Amino acid sequence: MEIGYRRWRSQVSRIKLVAIDIDGTLLDPNGEITPRTKTAMEAIANLDIQIIISTGRRFWTAREKVIPLGLQDLILSCHNGILLKRFNGEFLYHCLLDLEIAKSVVDFAKSRGLYPIVFESVADNCRVLVEPFESMKTDYLHDQETIAYLEESQTNTCFFDDLSRQITGQIIEVVCVIPAKETKETSQVFEQCFGSTIKTIVATVPNPNRSFFSIANSQAGKSGPLKFWADQSGIDHRSVLAIGDNYNDLDMLQYAGIGVLMGNADPELQQIGSKLGFELTARNDQDGLAKTLEKHLLS
Secondary structure, X not given: OOOOOOOOOOOOOXXXXXXXXXXXXXXXXXXXXXXXXXXXHHHHXXXXXXXXXXXXXXXXXXHHHHHHHOOOOOEEEEOOOOEEEEOOOOEEEEOOEOHHHHHHHHHXXXXXXXXXXXXXXXXXXXXXXXXXXXXXXXXXXXXXXXXXXXXXXXXXXXXXXXXXXXXOOOEEEEEEEEOHHHHHHHHHHHHHHHHHHEEEEEEOOOOOOOEEEEEEEOOOOOHHHHXXXXXXXXXXXXXXXXXXXXXXXXXXXXXXXXXXXXXXXXXXXXXHHHHHOOEEOOOOOOOHHHHHHHHHHHO
16 A cells, blocks of 8 residues: 655654664564555655664665665664664764673683674674684584574674684674573673673564674663764754664663554563553554654654
8 A cells, every 4th residue: 555645744743863673673574664664764754854773783784674765864873873874884983892801702602602703893894703613513502593693694704713812803792692581691691790891782583592692882772872863963862763673672762752662572572661651553564663653753
């Protein structure tokens, strides 16, 4: 069904900035942008409302997913808010992980039977630093899911015999692929070891055996670059609308004047969201994002 927006609000909406997650929010379960969502996104862009795409993805994979929107003025917040860039790659903001802390995190992860994946460089296509798959099969847990993830994103993968001794450069984050049921315990263990020098960020996916556990700078999180850009643009947080579906969206939704959870969010996350006063919209297979934009900006 083709949707048109012919009548705009007679008064300027108080929403001036919209932050939107990609997977599970902008994209439907097939990884596509629906026609209704595309039309709504085009409509709010025509209202001169700023749009930040906020994701745990790398810059180049995030940009690839939003190209079908045809919007050149998008700002992309990537790696769970560690990097902020314009659609054309212009660098705006970062909060990187200290190199020595990253090396310690890698060693600690290995001591816990985890296979650390290091993302390095603020270039558009960052490097993925890992140890050989062969060592994983004997030394690490959760090897099949980790190998599957790495094989899906082989671009710029570099292999090192001893990761903690050989990594250099600008470290974005260290990521481990673990089952969803282990994320809380794993977060507690890392936070007990490293204290306030790091932040752990969790993103779940429909596959219960594959959650993404990230160890990052203590200031990381999707709310950081959102606040940075709002401040740069003179926008009060009450004029921000944020929509997401995952645990790594929580701080972004809390920062925004209006935080909205997708109906496909984990039931436990929906309970948290209810306590925090978030709105709940439809699922991503029911145009939940489009319905939210229509409700707040296009009605």
